Structures are given as structure tokens and as C-alpha cells.
Amino acid sequence: MLDVNNLSKSYVADGKSVKAIDGVSFSVPKGKIFTLLGPSGCGKTTTLRSIAGLETPDSGEILVSGTPVFSSATGLRVPANARGFGMVFQSYAIWPHMTVFENVAFPLQVRGREPKLSRKQIEEEVGRVLEVVALGGYESRQATQLSGGQQQRLALARALVAKPSLLLLDEPLSNLDAKLRERMRFELKRLQREVGITSIYVTHDQSEALALSHDIAVMDQGRIVQVGSPRDIYERPNNDFVAEFVGTTNFVSGKVLGRHADPSGYLIETASGNLVVPTTDQLNPGDKVTISIRPEDVQVSQESLPGLNIGAAVVDTHMFLGFCQDLELRWGETRLEARVHPSLSVSVGAPVHVRIDPQRCVLCK
Ligand SMILES: Nc1ncnc2c1ncn2[C@@H]1O[C@H](COP(=O)(O)OP(=O)(O)O)[C@@H](O)[C@H]1O
Ligand SMILES: [Mg+2]
Incomplete structure (x- = not known):
């Protein structure tokens, strides 16, 4: 029109x-x-x-x-x-x-x-x-x-x-x-x-x-x-x-280690562990990249989680907002904001397990 x-x-x-x-x-x-x-x-x-x-x-x-x-x-x-x-x-x-x-x-x-x-x-x-x-x-x-x-x-x-x-x-x-x-x-x-x-x-x-x-x-x-x-x-x-600009996001910087088969993409080395990030982009080992992860895509649990892109973290700050809880996590060297369901029981200083579905990791150019 x-x-x-x-x-x-x-x-x-x-x-x-x-x-x-x-x-x-x-x-x-x-x-x-x-x-x-x-x-x-x-x-x-x-x-x-x-x-x-x-x-x-x-x-x-x-x-x-x-x-x-x-x-x-x-x-x-x-x-x-x-x-x-x-x-x-x-x-x-x-x-x-x-x-x-x-x-x-x-x-x-x-x-x-x-x-x-x-x-x-x-x-x-x-x-x-x-x-x-x-x-x-x-x-x-x-x-x-x-x-x-x-x-x-x-x-x-x-x-x-x-x-x-x-x-x-x-x-x-x-x-x-x-x-x-x-x-x-x-x-x-x-x-x-x-x-x-x-x-x-x-x-x-x-x-x-x-x-x-x-x-x-x-x-x-x-x-x-x-x-x-x-x-x-x-x-x-x-x-x-x-x-x-569009929402809150975690930026995690890393370096390409090599290709990953399933899901098809790359294995990225970060300061806190390796992440699998699917992409159709052509990258080379050693390339520096930034990965964007939305807070609501950081899964948090008291039990250990199976699968890819998992890690152990500590709750640094905790805000109860009624419809959700906003957490700041220390995952090794990396600070991660997480938005979780209000029913999850968390306290500051507690160890938690995190997982980020590879499909929710976005490579930023
Ligand atoms: N009449 C004007 N005279 C001089 N500079 C202007 C004028 N109108 C807008 N600008 C400048 O042009 C740019 C874009 O402005 P604008 O379109 O109003 O942005 P937005 O609506 O996104 O805030 C800004 O740097 C602003 O200062
Ligand atoms: Mg305007």
C-alpha cells in the first residue's frame, strides 16, 4: 500500500x-x-x-x-x-x-x-x-x-x-x-x-x-x-x-572452537563453558562472536539438567515480581540475567543448575 x-x-x-x-x-x-x-x-x-x-x-x-x-x-x-x-x-x-x-x-x-x-x-x-x-x-x-x-x-x-x-x-x-x-x-x-x-x-x-x-x-x-x-x-x-534495544538480553562473548553437528552450528568457547549455537553462517575457528540470550531462555533448576549448554551457577540477586522472578546469576565468569516462574524456590547465594536451549542462543553480528 x-x-x-x-x-x-x-x-x-x-x-x-x-x-x-x-x-x-x-x-x-x-x-x-x-x-x-x-x-x-x-x-x-x-x-x-x-x-x-x-x-x-x-x-x-x-x-x-x-x-x-x-x-x-x-x-x-x-x-x-x-x-x-x-x-x-x-x-x-x-x-x-x-x-x-x-x-x-x-x-x-x-x-x-x-x-x-x-x-x-x-x-x-x-x-x-x-x-x-x-x-x-x-x-x-x-x-x-x-x-x-x-x-x-x-x-x-x-x-x-x-x-x-x-x-x-x-x-x-x-x-x-x-x-x-x-x-x-x-x-x-x-x-x-x-x-x-x-x-x-x-x-x-x-x-x-x-x-x-x-x-x-x-x-x-x-x-x-x-x-x-x-x-x-x-x-x-x-x-x-x-x-x-528490543528487550533485555544477556550478551556472552566467545570464540569459535569448531563445527557442531546436532544441532548444526558451532561450538563456542566462553569464559564460563562451551555453548552450542546453531547457525547457517560461515564461521572459522578462532572467530570472536557475541551470543545473545534472553533472560526468559535461561532455565534454572535445583536439580541438574540433562542436554547441551548446561552449567552450574550461583544466585547473586533475586527480585520477586509477582508474575515472575528476576535473578542475576554468576555462571563462572559470566553474569546471566534469568527470568523464571514465580513458583521456583530460590535464595541468594544458593547454587543452581542452568541450561540454555541451543535454539534460544542467537549469534549477533
Ligand atoms: N527541524 C530540525 N532541525 C535540525 N535538526 C533536526 C530537526 N528535526 C530533527 N532534527 C534532528 O534529526 C535527527 C532525527 O530526529 P527525529 O526524526 O525527530 O528523531 P526521533 O523522532 O527518532 O526522535 C535528530 O538528530 C534531530 O536532532
Ligand atoms: Mg520523534
Whole structure:
């Protein structure tokens, strides 16, 4: 539905040129939520504003259903209002002199396309969207008399009501408190499934990205470093930046000893023991590698465990979190974070056995 090809944009700040985005390319299929995820300053907003038509990239091309809306090669630049996209930005722009109802009804009343909606149809549409964002019953409230979170939801309702072909969301939940943010995630997901709006979602919050997206593009310093499903990105990060940024991970450094047959991969020597790591990459004995292991993939037991990638460790710190326990283990020279079931009985200083399924060991490049 949307294709972004080789987009670049530099700004001049303090007399120096800063590359905000540098050769960004991706495709968003119709009806999907595509997320740009990355730390502050990596170029997410610049990418989104370029798609919206609020920013003119230095080079590249943007196509909607195969039709260009921006092309540096031909000089084409369709203005923002003619692109027909819905937008919700971090700073929620609502109309302060209007009520909640008027804010949401406005896009329906001014829309150029026929047929015009009757007052009753507008009331129904507005009512439905306000229910979705949990603002039902607030119709006659003045927009300025809403809390920050409510104003943000109003901004979302206003973007949704016009049923845009593409919805652009720039950290739309960042001003909400934790509980509401979680609820809005579910709402957004349900809504997206029901309405099927193609959306581009920008966030620096990895759990939000994992929870909401069909596909995620992880950005670092103006470039996309990996694109994949939430599961791909989390379980198969293709470098240490992605592994670190998307969730918590243990990095274990090691040296290749040689090939391993079953599972097919390599035997890696680490400071605390040897690990079998499956991979189709070509490595040579002596190569230095980094292995990423998620805390929830470190199995911990009081009894010794059979199989590959096992060891003996000591519990260094212990945090009971209700739904899980987070442990810090000393496995020889290596510190390992482990996330285990709340039922496991552990205490600080106790010896434990660990095992890491080879299939859960990811080689980072
Ligand atoms: N209007 C601007 N003028 C100068 N530099 C800018 C401007 N907008 C963004 N930048 C710079 O471009 C880079 C990317 O910014 P941005 O796209 O806002 O990142 P993000 O949304 O990922 O935090 C940053 O280094 C930022 O300082
Ligand atoms: Mg931003």
C-alpha cells in the first residue's frame, strides 16, 4: 500500500549538516500496522513527517498504492492535505474552542467527498469512535477541560473518524499513564483489526512495538537496521543493537572452537563453558562472536539438567515480581540475567543448575 524508497534528509543545525534519515526504505502492506522503533533522535519523526508531506526529503521516493506522492527525481511533491492521511502526533493538537463532539465531527462535516452525511449519521459515527477511545458520554465537554490522556484519545478519535487510507501515529500513547497506555494498546489493536486501517506507528517503547505491530523496522542513527515480525525481531535480532534495544538480553562473548553437528552450528568457547549455537553462517575457528540470550531462555533448576549448554551457577540477586522472578546469576565468569516462574524456590547465594536451549542462543553480528 505504501512504499518508501531510499529516503534521505539532512538538517543544518549550528552550521553543521545532520543526517536525520539516511537511505530509509520499507513497504507497508494494506491493512497492517508497521512500526518504526528506535531510540530518541534516530529519525522516526522525520520519516513520518516526510510521509505526511510535512517535511521535504532531500532524496528518495514515496508511493501510495503504486502512485508517487513524493519523488526527488521528478520534483513531485503532493501537498500534505491532498495526501488524505490521518495523523496523531505526540503533542496532541485538538481544537480548544470546540467541544469533544465538535472536535470529532469536524472532519466529517468538512470532508470534500460526497455523499454528505446527515446529522444523525454524524452523531452515530462520532458516538462509535468516542466509545472506542473510551470517551463516550463526554460529547458536550469542552476539549480544554479534558486531561492530557483524554485529549490524546480525542486526537485519535478525530483521526479515526475520517477513515483515512493511511494513519500516521507518532508516539500517540506517550502522554498516558501506564494502565491507560496498556488499555489503549488493546483498543488500538482491536480497532485496527476491525477497521483495517493501514497504519505507521512510531515509538521508542519496545513493548508497545512488540504488542501492536505486524512488522517492525528498528532504526538506529537514521537507518533501518532490521525489519521483521515482532517475534523475528525479538527472537532473531540480527545485531547487538537490536538485541539490546528490543528487550533485555544477556550478551556472552566467545570464540569459535569448531563445527557442531546436532544441532548444526558451532561450538563456542566462553569464559564460563562451551555453548552450542546453531547457525547457517560461515564461521572459522578462532572467530570472536557475541551470543545473545534472553533472560526468559535461561532455565534454572535445583536439580541438574540433562542436554547441551548446561552449567552450574550461583544466585547473586533475586527480585520477586509477582508474575515472575528476576535473578542475576554468576555462571563462572559470566553474569546471566534469568527470568523464571514465580513458583521456583530460590535464595541468594544458593547454587543452581542452568541450561540454555541451543535454539534460544542467537549469534549477533
Ligand atoms: N527541524 C530540525 N532541525 C535540525 N535538526 C533536526 C530537526 N528535526 C530533527 N532534527 C534532528 O534529526 C535527527 C532525527 O530526529 P527525529 O526524526 O525527530 O528523531 P526521533 O523522532 O527518532 O526522535 C535528530 O538528530 C534531530 O536532532
Ligand atoms: Mg520523534
